[in-house]
Amino acid sequence: MAQTLSEQILSQAAGKPVRAGEVATVAVDLVMMHDSLSPSIIKIMEQELGAERVWDPERVAVVVDHVAPAATVQTAEKQNEVRRWVQRQGITHFYDVGRGISHPVLVEEGVAQPGMVIVGSDSHSTAYGCVGAFGSGMGSTDIALAAATGRTWFRVPETVLVRATGRFRPGVNAKDLALRAARELRADGATYAAVEWHGVEFLTVMERMTLATFSIEVGAKAGLVPPVGIPQVAPEWLRVEEGAIYSRVVEVDLNTLQPQVSAPSFVDNVSDLGDLGRVAVDVVYLGTCTNGHYEDMAAAARILAGKQVAPGVRLMVVPASRDAMLRATEDGTLATLLAAGAAIGTPGCGACIGRHMGVLGPGETCLFTGNRNFRGRMGSPEANIYLASAEVAAATALAGYIADPQDVL
Numbered sequence: 001m002a003q004t005l006s007e008q009i010l011s012q013a014a015g016k017p018v019r020a021g022e023v024a025t026v027a028v029d030l031v032m033m034h035d036s037l038s039p040s041i042i043k044i045m046e047q048e049l050g051a052e053r054v055w056d057p058e059r060v061a062v063v064v065d066h067v068a069p070a071a072t073v074q075t076a077e078k079q080n081e082v083r084r085w086v087q088r089q090g091i092t093h094f095y096d097v098g099r100g101i102s103h104p105v106l107v108e109e110g111v112a113q114p115g116m117v118i119v120g121s122d123s124h125s126t127a128y129g130c131v132g133a134f135g136s137g138m139g140s141t142d143i144a145l146a147a148a149t150g151r152t153w154f155r156v157p158e159t160v161l162v163r164a165t166g167r168f169r170p171g172v173n174a175k176d177l178a179l180r181a182a183r184e185l186r187a188d189g190a191t192y193a194a195v196e197w198h199g200v201e202f203l204t205v206m207e208r209m210t211l212a213t214f215s216i217e218v219g220a221k222a223g224l225v226p227p228v229g230i231p232q233v234a235p236e237w238l239r240v241e242e243g244a245i246y247s248r249v250v251e252v253d254l255n256t257l258q259p260q261v262s263a264p265s266f267v268d269n270v271s272d273l274g275d276l277g278r279v280a281v282d283v284v285y286l287g288t289c290t291n292g293h294y295e296d297m298a299a300a301a302r303i304l305a306g307k308q309v310a311p312g313v314r315l316m317v318v319p320a321s322r323d324a325m326l327r328a329t330e331d332g333t334l335a336t337l338l339a340a341g342a343a344i345g346t347p348g349c350g351a352c353i354g355r356h357m358g359v360l361g362p363g364e365t366c367l368f369t370g371n372r373n374f375r376g377r378m379g380s381p382e383a384n385i386y387l388a389s390a391e392v393a394a395a396t397a398l399a400g401y402i403a404d405p406q407d408v409l
């Protein structure tokens, strides 16, 4: 019987064929935890599970990304506790302040690979689907258990297929596809399902991460792009099979897709940018695991080259990783952004969860390239957050109001 990508991966990990709807106990290939939840995971491991050691120090990755560098004395202290624990455990995949957001970092380091089962203490662990891994976010207790035993369980998810056809027009990209899918599926449209994104094999790995991270925003357990057309080599048992069963199919014609914008304060409150009316902004924030990649900075730099950010607008650029920042430094992308007036932050999550590095004040409006715009996400509950692509972000920074890249090129 033909299987979806999730069924194939979970069957391998369970050591027997499993189908959607079944509960499977599986071996995990990698457990990721970050600074935000590591202290509670460690506490649960030690105090509730009585586990002094992780099951395999080579297969637990720890990343300091959420409040990096530390913004308070308390955070600094907690992060030092995590560093000491990492040393005691002999964990080799430890990435400290400045290396970047866990999701791109584990892909860049080659730790996340096609066909793996990866669980992380972060809802956007669906990100690893950008290389065709089954990535899923879990709470502290489940992560503690997986880190201590190397095993976890899943109800094997049904799969929602998003099938793209055609090619993006200039100024339209993977973020618009993600937002278009959210508009169609709504925030609960793929609850506990996996999303498979087909017809996007022309995208780079990090462009695929935009789709994979966004899968959780429609409720998904995992979000996978078939691992073809990328440098990572997939196991030969992992491929799209004719006849696999999808619980729902969403078709998107990229040839006619317009720039999409999600208006406050729900991710699925999406419309064509052209139907939005004139929305003035105070802040444009380019970053996150969804759209802080090299590709995003380069696309923004192409629009901003030789121009200036509109008076009164603050443009924040926070690279998703050091690798992305290095590449953007080497080819002049970063210089272009700085010359246009951008403020550059340390690679990491930045202000995405409103904890530091550019949180929003009451009454401010922000055009954000991230994935969540609920009230209070980036600071004040009285701030307004609009989600869009890096190209829309750059056009908006120039215009001072939410603008179509086509109109400023």
Ligand SMILES: CC(C)[C@H](C(=O)O)[C@@H](O)C(=O)O
Residues within 6 Å of the ligand: 036, 037, 066, 121, 122, 123, 124, 137, 353
């Ligand atoms: C802090 C962390 C647990 C959280 C998540 O799980 O996603 C954060 O990364 C987010 O994007 O809201």
Ligand code: SF4
Residues within 6 Å of the ligand: 066, 101, 122, 124, 288, 289, 290, 348, 349, 352, 353, 370, 371
């Ligand atoms: S960049 Fe934002 S969405 Fe991504 S892991 Fe960090 S806080 Fe979560």
